[in-house]
Amino acid sequence: MCLGIPGRIVAIAHAEHKLAMVDVCGVQRQINIACIVNDEHPVQSCVGDWVLVHVGFAMSRINEEEARLTLELLTELGEAQAEIEAMRESQPV
Amino acid sequence: MRFADEFRDPEKARTLIAEIERLVVPLSAARGRPLQIMEVCGGHTHTIFRYGLKTMLPEKTLEFVHGPGCPVCVLPMGRVDDCVALAQIPNVIFTTFGDAMRVPGSKGSLLQAKAGGADVRMVYSPLDALELARKNPQREVIFFALGFETTMPSTALTVLQAKREGIRNFSLFCNHITIIPTIKAILDSPELTLDGFLGPGHVSMVIGNRPYDFIAKRYGKPIVIAGFEPLDVLQSLWMVLKQLSEGRCEVENQYQRVVAEGGNAQALAAVGEVFELREFFEWRGLGSIDHSGVRLRAAFAEYDAERKFIVPNLKIADPKSCQCGEVLKGVIKPNQCKVFGTACTPEKPLGSLMVSSEGACAAYYQYGRIEMKPRGETEKVTP
Ligand code: SF4
Numbered sequence: 001m002c003l004g005i006p007g008r009i010v011a012i013a014h015a016e017h018k019l020a021m022v023d024v025c026g027v028q029r030q031i032n033i034a035c036i037v038n039d040e041h042p043v044q045s046c047v048g049d050w051v052l053v054h055v056g057f058a059m060s061r062i063n064e065e066e067a068r069l070t071l072e073l074l075t076e077l078g079e080a081q082a083e084i085e086a087m088r089e090s091q092p093v
Numbered sequence: 094m095r096f097a098d099e100f101r102d103p104e105k106a107r108t109l110i111a112e113i114e115r116l117v118v119p120l121s122a123a124r125g126r127p128l129q130i131m132e133v134c135g136g137h138t139h140t141i142f143r144y145g146l147k148t149m150l151p152e153k154t155l156e157f158v159h160g161p162g163c164p165v166c167v168l169p170m171g172r173v174d175d176c177v178a179l180a181q182i183p184n185v186i187f188t189t190f191g192d193a194m195r196v197p198g199s200k201g202s203l204l205q206a207k208a209g210g211a212d213v214r215m216v217y218s219p220l221d222a223l224e225l226a227r228k229n230p231q232r233e234v235i236f237f238a239l240g241f242e243t244t245m246p247s248t249a250l251t252v253l254q255a256k257r258e259g260i261r262n263f264s265l266f267c268n269h270i271t272i273i274p275t276i277k278a279i280l281d282s283p284e285l286t287l288d289g290f291l292g293p294g295h296v297s298m299v300i301g302n303r304p305y306d307f308i309a310k311r312y313g314k315p316i317v318i319a320g321f322e323p324l325d326v327l328q329s330l331w332m333v334l335k336q337l338s339e340g341r342c343e344v345e346n347q348y349q350r351v352v353a354e355g356g357n358a359q360a361l362a363a364v365g366e367v368f369e370l371r372e373f374f375e376w377r378g379l380g381s382i383d384h385s386g387v388r389l390r391a392a393f394a395e396y397d398a399e400r401k402f403i404v405p406n407l408k409i410a411d412p413k414s415c416q417c418g419e420v421l422k423g424v425i426k427p428n429q430c431k432v433f434g435t436a437c438t439p440e441k442p443l444g445s446l447m448v449s450s451e452g453a454c455a456a457y458y459q460y461g462r463i464e465m466k467p468r469g470e471t472e473k474v475t476p
Contacts, residue, residue, distance in 0.1 A: 003136050003321060004243075004295060017254065032220060034250050035360045052298075052351065055190070056218025057247040059360065060298050060351050069101070073322055077143050078450070086191060090217035 004054040005074060005083045006067035009033065015043045022053060025071070025080070027088050033058045100144075100323055109327040114151050116334040120288075121154035129156050129286055130333055131423060133276065134293035135163030135451025136321050142456040144323040150330075158423030159453035161275055161379065162293050164240040165192045166445045166452045167421070169377040170409040172268055173198030178405050179235055179266055179398060180211040186229065188222040189237040191215045196448050199409045219251040226255070226263035235398045238265045243295040245269045245387070246360035249367035252389070252396050266398040267388050270374060272296050273304050274385040280312045284424050289333040291326065292318035294348045299364075301356030302344050309342045320348040367393055377411060377445055378418030417444040420453055427457040434458060 007024035018034040020043075036051060036058045037043050050067040051058035062070070074080035100106040121128050132138055138159045141147060147157060161167050173196050180187035180203065187203070194204045194215060207213035216222050219236050226234035238248040248265060255263045272293060279285060292305060297318045308316050315336035319329035329347040336342060346352055367389060374386025389397040398404070411417060415437070416430040427433055427446065437443035439455050446454035 017257075030220070031218075032247070032250055032254075034363070035246055035357050038359065052295075054295070055244055055247050056220045057250065059243070059246070059295070059357065062351060066350055069322065072101075073140075077139055079139075082191075086215075086217040090215075090221045 003074060003077075003079055003083075004052045004059060005080060005087075006050060006062060006070045007031075007053045007058075008067070009046050009049045009051060009058070011047060012043055018043060020046060020058070022051065022058070024053065024087060025084055027084050029056075029087055029090075031056050031058055035059050036061050102324060106324060106327060109324070109331050110149055113155070113327070113331050113334060116331070116338050117151055117154045120334065120337055124288075126286070127154050127156045128288045128334075128337075129158050129423065130289050130291065130330060131158040131160045131279070131287050132291040132319075132326075133160040133162040133272065134291075134296070135159075135166065135449065136294065137291055137319060137326055138163070138453055138456055139451050140321055140323055140326050142460040145460070146323060146326060156423075158287060159420070159427075159456075160290075160423075161279070161376070161421045162241065162272065162296070163446075163449055163451040164244075164270060165196055165449040166417070167270070167376045167379065168193070168196055168239070168268065168445060169375045170197070170199045170411065171375065171407050173202065174200055174407060174409060175404045176203055176237055176266065177201065177206045177211070179402060180206050180213050182233075182402060184231075184233055185212065185402075186225055186232050186234045187211065187213045187237065188216045188225060188234060189213065190217075190239060192449050193237060193239055195442065196445050197442055219248050220254075223251050223255055223260065223263055226260050227258075230262060232262060233401075234263050235402075236263070236265050238267045238269055241270055241272050241293070241296045242299040242364070243293075245364050245368065246299060246357070249363040252367050252393055253363060255396060256393070261395065264396050264398040264401050265389065266404075267368075267386075269368065269387045270376070270385055271370070271387060272300075273307075274382055275376070275379070276305075276308065278379065278382045278385070279422060280308070280314070282422055285422060287314065287423070289314050289337060289342075290316040291329050291333065292316045292344075294318060294320050294325075294352065297346075297348070297352045297356070299357050299360045301354055302346050302352065303354070305344045309344050313342050315342045315345070317345045318348050318352055320351070366390075375408065378415075378421045380418075412443060415444040417446050417454075420446055427454040428461065430454070434461075
């Protein structure tokens with residue numbers, strides 16, 4: 001919940017509601033991107049961004065290297081798998 | 094060094110450890126006691142244990158104090174009982190993060206309530222709880238909102254979304270807590286002898302570094318906002334010690350790649366729109382702390398489970414044998430608690446510090462065997 005997990009935004013799902021599809025280690029789900037969107041970085045420009053996802057919300061933009069290292073850390077801490085599982089199981093359909 | 098090979102950059106880890114040792118000896122000698130550094134966040138506690146940082150560092154002159162920054166760990170029994178009571182209301186779907194399922198209340202946990210027939214569902218995100226409300230318009234969906242500033246924006250944005258869509262069968266049981274008044278309460282605690290802090294990385298990603306100014310200015314303690322990699326933790330620790338040995342106390346940011354000085358403006362705006370400070374909030378082990386929790390503003394009353402339903406709101410004292418409060422304040426180490434590893438284990442937790450992997454007691458229990466290896470093993474620890 002607190003550590004978050006890195007993912008990459010692959011598509012915009014609902015621009016007005018600031019919802020996007022994110023890919024986290026091959027698992028895709030809808031997330032809210034309101035916290036990383038502003039005038040300089042509008043919704044459409046978010047596709048391709050690496051972000052830190054906390055409980056379904058992109059909370060911070062990070063670079064690819066940081067994303068990779070954070071994933072390694074979470075895997076070692078035993079947190080990544082649980083997070084991805086929770087994400088997979090809770091997919092709203 | 095035993096674990097250095099696990100580090101991304103073992104050479105850098107060795108250098109940092111040597112530097113830390115060099116700085117800590119005179120600092121501890123001047124005080125006549127080990128230096129005490131609190132890592133506020135449970136994520137750091139986890140890293141410290143997982144990588145055996147404690148055993149790599151000079152244990153006689155340097156102590157980590159594991160702070161209250163694990164939201165599941167500081168949840169008082171009474172609030173868990175309230176969750177169970179809400180979950181038992183007919184027609185309610187009670188939704189929660191998985192971490193909170195096993196936290197013991199005085200009448201059992203949410204997991205036990207579920208086994209007893211209550212409709213309790215684990216969700217990954219508050220957005221999933223909102224989706225449940227959309228799909229079940231005839232049911233009342235309550236989301237157990239929990240966590241520090243890291244997760245506060247997510248629930249705030251979910252409530253804003255519910256309001257935009259006019260969804261009426263969704264509400265929050267709001268238990269969000271805020272870190273600043275809590276650090277202040279810890280600093281005001283007379284039993285405490287802390288020398289400095291590792292600041293929480295992801296809370297700071299939302300609030301920025303300025304709110305910590307008072308720690309340096311008013312209390313004269315250094316704080317370094319730290320990332321979660323073992324190297325981040327070592328480097329931040331070194332930065333704290335460097336401040337101490339140079340007689341400085343400042344707010345420094347080691348985690349600049351994620352934490353911006355001003356925090357996240359969009360997240361703060363959502364939080365400010367939806368939430369307001371409570372007069373006080375109850376913490377497990379720490380008692381009541383002024384302004385340490387938030388509730389929904391009156392404009393969002395219809396999304397507030399505490400207004401929508403009758404919540405028993407009972408105050409339940411922590412079990413007598415439970416010493417979570419003393420552990421949280423750093424007065425005792427987890428394994429000094431009388432029930433550690435006996436009446437209180439991760440399988441059957443008595444106190445909440447044993448529930449989450451970020452809780453100090455669970456970390457001690459899980460990694461204790463590594464830490465307490467025979468002498469011959471630990472000798473390899475020093476570089
Ligand atoms: S061992 Fe259990 S009761 Fe004792 S402090 Fe830890 S969590 Fe609390």
